[in-house]
Amino acid sequence: MAYYAVLFAAGFAGSFHCVGMCGGFACALGRDPRGHVASLLRQLIYNTGRLTTYCFLGALAGTLGQVICTPGGSTVSVLGGSLDAAQRILASIAGLVMIAVALQFFGLLRRAKHPSVSFGLDTFTRSLRGLLTAPGRAAPLAFGVFNGFLPCPLVYAFAAQAAGAANALQGMLVMASFGLGTFPAMVLMGSIGRLLAPAWRQRGVWLAGSLILLLGLITLARGVLPLSGHIAHGIAGGSPA
Amino acid sequence: MNALGDELCGHCLLPLGPRTIWRRLSGEERAFCCYGCCIAFQVRNGQSEEWEAALMLIRLGVGGFLSMNIMLFSLLVYAGAFTGGDARVLPWIELLLWILATPAVAILGGPYLREAVIDGRQGRLTSSTLIAVGVGAAYAYSAVAVIEGSPHVYFDTATMVLMLFTLGRYLEAAGRAKAARSLEPLLAAESACATTLVDGSEIRRPVREVDTGMQVRVLPGERIVIDGVVVEGESHADEAVMTGESRPIAKAVGSSVIAGSINLDGPLLIRASGPGPSTRWAQICRSVRETLARRSPVQRVADRLVGAFVPLVLALGTLTALYWAHQLSFDRALLVGLSVLVVACPCAVGLAAPLATSIGIGRMARLGCLVRDPGALEVLARTDRLAFDKTGTLTSGSAQLIAIESAGAAPREALARAAGLERFSEHPLAGAITKAAASQGVEPVLTHDVRVTAGRGIRGRADGEIVAAGSAALMRELAWPLPSALASRAHAQERAGYSVVYVGWGRAVRAILSLDDAPDPDARATIEQLSRRGLRVMLLTGDLERPARRLAAAVGITDVQAGLSPEAKRAVLDQHRQRSEGVAMVGDGLNDGPVLAAADVGIAVGSATDLARETAALVLPPGGLWMLPFVIDMARRVRRTILGNLMWAFAYNFIALTLAAFGLLQPVLAAAVMAGSSLLVVANSLRLERLPDPVRASKAAPPSGSTPACGVDVPVRVGTAIAAE
Numbered sequence: 001m002a003y004y005a006v007l008f009a010a011g012f013a014g015s016f017h018c019v020g021m022c023g024g025f026a027c028a029l030g031r032d033p034r035g036h037v038a039s040l041l042r043q044l045i046y047n048t049g050r051l052t053t054y055c056f057l058g059a060l061a062g063t064l065g066q067v068i069c070t071p072g073g074s075t076v077s078v079l080g081g082s083l084d085a086a087q088r089i090l091a092s093i094a095g096l097v098m099i100a101v102a103l104q105f106f107g108l109l110r111r112a113k114h115p116s117v118s119f120g121l122d123t124f125t126r127s128l129r130g131l132l133t134a135p136g137r138a139a140p141l142a143f144g145v146f147n148g149f150l151p152c153p154l155v156y157a158f159a160a161q162a163a164g165a166a167n168a169l170q171g172m173l174v175m176a177s178f179g180l181g182t183f184p185a186m187v188l189m190g191s192i193g194r195l196l197a198p199a200w201r202q203r204g205v206w207l208a209g210s211l212i213l214l215l216g217l218i219t220l221a222r223g224v225l226p227l228s229g230h231i232a233h234g235i236a237g238g239s240p241a
Numbered sequence: 242m243n244a245l246g247d248e249l250c251g252h253c254l255l256p257l258g259p260r261t262i263w264r265r266l267s268g269e270e271r272a273f274c275c276y277g278c279c280i281a282f283q284v285r286n287g288q289s290e291e292w293e294a295a296l297m298l299i300r301l302g303v304g305g306f307l308s309m310n311i312m313l314f315s316l317l318v319y320a321g322a323f324t325g326g327d328a329r330v331l332p333w334i335e336l337l338l339w340i341l342a343t344p345a346v347a348i349l350g351g352p353y354l355r356e357a358v359i360d361g362r363q364g365r366l367t368s369s370t371l372i373a374v375g376v377g378a379a380y381a382y383s384a385v386a387v388i389e390g391s392p393h394v395y396f397d398t399a400t401m402v403l404m405l406f407t408l409g410r411y412l413e414a415a416g417r418a419k420a421a422r423s424l425e426p427l428l429a430a431e432s433a434c435a436t437t438l439v440d441g442s443e444i445r446r447p448v449r450e451v452d453t454g455m456q457v458r459v460l461p462g463e464r465i466v467i468d469g470v471v472v473e474g475e476s477h478a479d480e481a482v483m484t485g486e487s488r489p490i491a492k493a494v495g496s497s498v499i500a501g502s503i504n505l506d507g508p509l510l511i512r513a514s515g516p517g518p519s520t521r522w523a524q525i526c527r528s529v530r531e532t533l534a535r536r537s538p539v540q541r542v543a544d545r546l547v548g549a550f551v552p553l554v555l556a557l558g559t560l561t562a563l564y565w566a567h568q569l570s571f572d573r574a575l576l577v578g579l580s581v582l583v584v585a586c587p588c589a590v591g592l593a594a595p596l597a598t599s600i601g602i603g604r605m606a607r608l609g610c611l612v613r614d615p616g617a618l619e620v621l622a623r624t625d626r627l628a629f630d631k632t633g634t635l636t637s638g639s640a641q642l643i644a645i646e647s648a649g650a651a652p653r654e655a656l657a658r659a660a661g662l663e664r665f666s667e668h669p670l671a672g673a674i675t676k677a678a679a680s681q682g683v684e685p686v687l688t689h690d691v692r693v694t695a696g697r698g699i700r701g702r703a704d705g706e707i708v709a710a711g712s713a714a715l716m717r718e719l720a721w722p723l724p725s726a727l728a729s730r731a732h733a734q735e736r737a738g739y740s741v742v743y744v745g746w747g748r749a750v751r752a753i754l755s756l757d758d759a760p761d762p763d764a765r766a767t768i769e770q771l772s773r774r775g776l777r778v779m780l781l782t783g784d785l786e787r788p789a790r791r792l793a794a795a796v797g798i799t800d801v802q803a804g805l806s807p808e809a810k811r812a813v814l815d816q817h818r819q820r821s822e823g824v825a826m827v828g829d830g831l832n833d834g835p836v837l838a839a840a841d842v843g844i845a846v847g848s849a850t851d852l853a854r855e856t857a858a859l860v861l862p863p864g865g866l867w868m869l870p871f872v873i874d875m876a877r878r879v880r881r882t883i884l885g886n887l888m889w890a891f892a893y894n895f896i897a898l899t900l901a902a903f904g905l906l907q908p909v910l911a912a913a914v915m916a917g918s919s920l921l922v923v924a925n926s927l928r929l930e931r932l933p934d935p936v937r938a939s940k941a942a943p944p945s946g947s948t949p950a951c952g953v954d955v956p957v958r959v960g961t962a963i964a965a966e
Binding site: 049053055056060065125136138139141142143144145146168169172 | 299302
């Protein structure tokens with residue numbers, strides 16, 4: 001369970017980063033004129049949409065890892081013992097991605113330029129604005145779903161972690177923990193409708209960076225250190241069977 | 242707005258195919274060529290914060306939410322979370338999946354079902370039919386399974402297939418819209434508005450209501466929507482779309498501007514020189530629209546194949562399911578059948594040709610080069626012979642001074658006197674003479690009392706004596722003697738096809754000037770590039786043998802047939818057509834119409850003012866000869882892209898279909914790969930956008946290397962003139 005607690009914490013800390021972009025969305029979703037409860041509901045619906053997408057991405061990444069690691073198609077749990085070569089490579093890549101994202105959080109790595117082959121992503125993002133002001137319960141849900149797919153380094157980092165888990169269910173749980181971690185700050189942000197002080201946001205970002213760096217290093221170690229299977233177990237040990 | 246406007250998709254501007262969808266959006270009836278374009282259009286116009294547009298996104302978002310949840314719960318089921326002690330929860334989970342799946346299938350699958358029903362009523366089976374049948378079967382089976390308490394439900398498959406197809410169609414449409422962007426400026430003419438200035442107040446009105454003499458204000462960055470003359474302001478204009486000229490052109494009071502060009506940096510007030518709908522821009526717009534709405538031969542074949550393919554796949558899917566039902570459980574067999582239906586969806590085949598063709602047409606249109614028949618591109622790509630129809634196509638239309646021969650006077654003096662006279666004339670030959678004088682550094686002799694005799698020449702008074710320049714008839718009229726040496730030279734030159742101007746003063750003819758059509762400055766480089774592309778270049782002309790050969794030699798053509806009547810030209814073309822893949826003919830569009838029409842592809846350089854009467858399939862802008870190699874390249878690229886797309890689409894369908902029929906492909910995976918195949922076709926076609934624009938060798942860059950383009954200019958032999966006697 002400790003493993004998922006770390007993920008939750010990283011998500012929580014990371015959400016101080018999120019408030020930069022997604023927090024803006026949450027604020028823009030606005031408050032329901034029917035009162036605080038309705039406003040909170042609106043925020044919860046939005047975040048539920050987002051969480052669903054994260055879970056989906058996690059499951060997808062986990063499945064991808066699973067497909068790569070088990071060419072035969074049989075299910076092999078990470079917890080099953082020895083790690084084969086494919087799993088090691090996958091873990092190394094996932095770890096490196098996480099470390100890169102962490103360094104980016106610390107400002108040590110320049111943000112990669114987004115490729116121009118966006119296939120309509122730009123227009124898509126712009127047109128999402130229309131959803132923010134649309135009335136009804138469905139609009140925030142839809143917005144949350146799309147929001148979850150928007151490019152974000154945090155999501156990349158945890159998707160990499162999920163892929164490293166090489167199991168659909170575990171991947172989903174990784175992303176779910178992270179997504180739930182982002183809940184408090186986002187809901188709060190949307191309900192208060194005000195952004196957090198920059199200093200606090202910076203602290204949150206650093207904390208998130210540290211946690212992601214830690215997770216990344218462990219994942220990388222799982223990939224490169226010999227006989228390191230049990231290291232991972234030490235952290236991931238409490239995961240539900 | 243008009244009948245033509247309805248033939249193109251409101252989003253991607255491709256012709257409306259069999260998948261046409263009509264939607265009423267923001268109070269305007271719009272047609273889309275497919276469901277993907279319909280989504281993409283609404284997503285793009287969601288910027289306008291309109292509830293209707295947002296509705297589509299909400300539907301997609303909610304559909305996505307439901308199907309992702311279905312998938313996650315199914316994942317839990319597959320992972321064995323509900324085994325052992327939790328097994329009694331399983332029926333409730335299945336019920337939950339059903340509850341989630343029903344709205345998801347309704348939301349995401351509705352459009353496909355509607356399409357399938359509409360097509361079905363018209364007796365057609367399309368890819369939507371495949372999706373509707375496949376997904377419907379999976380949903381219906383799962384629903385029955387829930388009621389019967391069977392352990393296997395496939396709601397996740399049904400919804401994920403729908404999700405992937407919807408996503409694929411959206412991405413496909415987004416890619417197509419990207420391709421359509423280069424066509425937008427050309428199609429904008431019909432809906433464009435102009436800011437007219439009436440009694441000091443500005444009124445916006447459609448361009449078609451703008452009439453001659455109206456004043457139109459154009460702000461920087463705006464498109465100039467009418468032909469006219471600048472009456473106020475100073476700016477630069479980008480005329481690339483109309484003339485292919487990529488450099489900005491300075492505009493000031495009195496300069497003429499062309500509709501379709503863009504006003505770059507200063508506000509302009511323009512007086513319209515003609516009514517709005519008669520500009521070349523508006524004509525091009527209509528022509529491009531007509532072209533896009535037409536289907537090329539390859540496309541027609543592909544459409545027919547798709548039409549025949551779908552029932553075949555339906556039958557195959559059913560047979561596969563029946564076959565596997567003998568060996569596997571019914572639900573597994575059903576899934577295999579579903580895989581077959583999903584994977585065989587021939588979307589990529591239908592997309593192979595129109596996208597590549599429109600991009601090709603758009604790329605050329607941006608240079609002012611007009612394709613009037615999409616089939617022409619396909620033929621041009623195959624063509625291996627190119628005939629230039631008229632010497633005029635290869636000449637610049639302006640004459641140039643070739644030689645001066647004088648008797649009893651210095652050649653330079655003859656030129657100085659002739660130039661002194663011709664300064665007052667607007668005759669094409671006169672321009673060549675004054676230009677030659679200027680380039681030789683010869684000062685024109687001051688001449689008074691200049692009088693032009695139409696068709697004969699020009700005369701005036703200089704240094705107290707009469708000077709005249711013109712035809713032999715003028716000299717006879719003046720009764721000036723012609724030295725016999727000059728007379729024989731003049732005869733020889735005239736027989737050789739030169740224009741001869743006689744120059745006389747002091748009551749005698751003193752010199753003859755020989756002039757010739759100047760080759761187009763781009764001609765030599767163009768011919769060379771065409772030959773390098775493996776084209777056999779010929780000159781078929783009605784002109785005299787000798788000038789034709791001279792011109793051919795100057796521009797680098799060896800295969801010349803001169804003195805041909807139009808009928809003879811067509812006969813020659815027919816001979817070549819029997820012996821080759823295709824013959825393209827380049828002419829000037831005005832006089833060569835019938836001959837151009839007789840070739841496999843007629844290419845007009847410059848054209849009739851009324852485009853509707855144009856017979857050529859391809860129209861280059863005036864002076865656009867240099868674009869010819871690019872046009873050939875583009876046509877070949879388009880053809881290669883279409884063939885590549887078709888090959889990929891068919892090969893893909895065949896392989897995937899085989900895998901699916903053997904039960905080796907999961908339906909969800911099949912849907913993902915299917916969407917991927919359409920995307921690949923789009924991406925492959927979009928590569929055409931990256932072919933670099935052609936560079937004009939003669940002006941854009943100074944010629945370098947061993948074959949200078951200035952070899953085109955025949956040096957004037959003034960210095961070495963034969964002084965008779």
